[in-house]
Amino acid sequence: MDKRTKKSKMNEDSDINYTWSPERMLEMILSEEETLKNDWLTRGMPQLIDKLVTNYEKYEEIIHLDGKDLPSKRAVIGITEEFMTILFPGYHGKIDANKSHIKTFLGKTLKSIYEDLVEELNKSLKYICRRVKTCPEDVCLRRAQVVAKEVLVKIPEIRTLLRGDIQASYDGDPAAKSTDEVILSYPCVLAIATYRIAHEIYIRGVPLVPRIMSEYAHSITGIDIHPGAKIGKNFFIDHGTGVVIGETAEIGDNVKIYQGVTLGALSFPKDRRGQIIKGLKRHPTVGNNVVIYSGATILGGETKIGNNAIVGGNAWITSSIPSSTQVILAPTKLYYKDINSEKKQSEI
């Protein structure tokens, strides 16, 4: 089907030094010997479709037709957004302050979250369940209903936690002019709120949905908090882009971290077949009242940052830090060079 022409050679990926230029583009256009055969849409495309169907059959692990036990990304994002309207009422659209109107708003939104959440949780549970074991018909649905209820019941508690996080943001950043500014314009609010919801689902053993939620927040904020992490009260992340908090990280109360901080894994033990062992504690434990400045990397499941410690910017930490200790990079040696004198020298 694919007639080889001179031009086709130019397309070869092996042409190492190719970068785009107008000249190359024109050369390609004008050397165009092959023009689309009139019958490609009617004859070529059906062949492509057959190839794709074969490919779908061959690599069935990256296809999910029917999707009956796969949660919908769009639905999960919608649920996350609905949670935000309940957690921060009035910040995502007006609500009439009249108490009976609030109850109507809450009743309607909670019911909607409950129904959508049960559906996505049920699919996520069945997704694993049917691969492992044959369960009674409706056991996943019943579990989904219980988990959805338990997460909803946690909302007042989560809201109380978020109030502490927002106060910590205001107290911790001189640029913050009001807690309302924090709620309306600080990326950590979406990242932490989404984490606190997703974590409640994660610890109840439901796969997929919590990670779809956390990746949604990551895509908006640049802050990547795994729903498995454990995070205490009054947590503040400033700026946030590039922050990574791993699945088994634990963070105490009153912790403040800056952009680009990683709480990551040091190495991955492998089993006898060379497969990475999953499920171990791989990420650090951070005590209370710790501050971690921008770009610091803290690695390893055995690494503990003691209470009241301060970790300096760009520090690379792979072993524990005692309580009440400030650890900073030794002042990096900097080389200075006078640009003008260099120019003069090179002119001589």
Next chain:
Amino acid sequence: MDKRTKKSKMNEDSDINYTWSPERMLEMILSEEETLKNDWLTRGMPQLIDKLVTNYEKYEEIIHLDGKDLPSKRAVIGITEEFMTILFPGYHGKIDANKSHIKTFLGKTLKSIYEDLVEELNKSLKYICRRVKTCPEDVCLRRAQVVAKEVLVKIPEIRTLLRGDIQASYDGDPAAKSTDEVILSYPCVLAIATYRIAHEIYIRGVPLVPRIMSEYAHSITGIDIHPGAKIGKNFFIDHGTGVVIGETAEIGDNVKIYQGVTLGALSFPKDRRGQIIKGLKRHPTVGNNVVIYSGATILGGETKIGNNAIVGGNAWITSSIPSSTQVILAPTKLYYKDINSEKKQSEI
């Protein structure tokens, strides 16, 4: 309401070593003793609603019912997008090139921006105003109208500045094939254009709206420029993810910075009550013709980077750099290890 079961114990956050696994998930599903009581939706949820209403009343600082003096995030993002269609006409949809059609387009779009902006500025001003002082009824609205007009009148000047920024992007990046490619696909264009608009609102004393604008650009581009910063002509940010430019940073003309650069604060002086003092100059001053390579961090309100200086990648700078000076990290010591010989050794 919440019957404790064996399963519930497993949910406890104190279960330190829990990470998700299919086995744990199945254990949870099958140990499910509690199934949702049929009456939870009718009896449990109203209790939850009551708890939430109590929580709303208790933590009123993170609730904004009625929202009569809170700007709408969605509306502010919409205004920002409309500004882009005026700043870069034709790049966000076709406009008929006929001059009278252009005038019609401009008249319609400017009027729409003006009206929406007045509404959001008015709410933002009233938001602070009514907390501090009782003003004459319509003084916030009148101020909002003047600010909106003054910002609109700045558009030609902002467009001229952006032209310089785009030319600087093209000149500064060998990968850029045309200024149109820059406008269509360089994240710094949205980040800098949004900054230049938001800054005009910020310096006119309006809260909230400028920060919602800058956080919108941050979420799309990963570039976090506070609207309070001062930035000269011909500014280029390459790639941009992770860039942070603080509220009191000042940047001269012809400056080029790369991904991951921070212009941040060194420390936050506190007042007698231990509260961080707000409003001081906390971020560095960068001269003209400066280049700052990726990952460099420059901190402190007293820190000045002289004209024509070059700051090397990953440098950590907390004191001033003279003009025409190149400062680079002393070449970092690297340890090399032959992986194969190590393997052989460990096999012995």
Next chain:
Amino acid sequence: MDKRTKKSKMNEDSDINYTWSPERMLEMILSEEETLKNDWLTRGMPQLIDKLVTNYEKYEEIIHLDGKDLPSKRAVIGITEEFMTILFPGYHGKIDANKSHIKTFLGKTLKSIYEDLVEELNKSLKYICRRVKTCPEDVCLRRAQVVAKEVLVKIPEIRTLLRGDIQASYDGDPAAKSTDEVILSYPCVLAIATYRIAHEIYIRGVPLVPRIMSEYAHSITGIDIHPGAKIGKNFFIDHGTGVVIGETAEIGDNVKIYQGVTLGALSFPKDRRGQIIKGLKRHPTVGNNVVIYSGATILGGETKIGNNAIVGGNAWITSSIPSSTQVILAPTKLYYKDINSEKKQSEI
């Protein structure tokens, strides 16, 4: 038109130490001498429109009225999303698993991608073409049709590559519970899939469209892969925020990189007129089976990372690394300070 008032002075950008405060805001509001003249909308705005039209005429390089030869950002993003539904069927909405339904889905979606792609490719080709050379009337359209066909025909091959990338993600991350979780929630999937499509268009000499696609993925994921880069099989990027892979970078098979890794340029040779020379090999070459940990920066077109090498976190590499070599930063010196004893000292 702009009456100067006391307040206007306060707006001056030269007022270096201005940061927003409620007091300043109120001062501005109450010193408001100028209120909007009633006739601004009818008399002032037309003057602004005239100024803008003049500005549009003056800076015609950042205007694109009519837009007849400029690809539409929105359309290109839509095409990218449609590609994803074909590459990962069922993950972005249900498809009936019945084979004839799959064929109907494929026929409809491929035809839609083909038509939209031809339109955007044609505009992108004409965009350069008419600036450089007068071609026969429909040569760009014919070339666009051939390129669109050639890219579509590549889909099965791309899907096979992506299967390897997804398996590499699952194998390389202990937090990954299933390949479906990877597809639904790992940002590298969108980034790499978009790259593999955009690269096929790039090497066929079409400007603009590939970069709009890659910047779309960058804005969602924080991963910035230039479509000109060459990337082998089984590629995995974990977390990904801040990753930059330059236009002329080359990456072998089975490579794993972490967040914040840059494969960048070292310096830009300039021509006699001081203009940066475009089109040279500026970015590194990475061999097979290489791991590059978070925050590492590898620069320069001559820099080669040998097969099986391991590059440690935060390493700054500007020269080649031999095969089977692990290179890590010499353990950084850290300074420790007991915070409590310091406090005691300062109290004495």
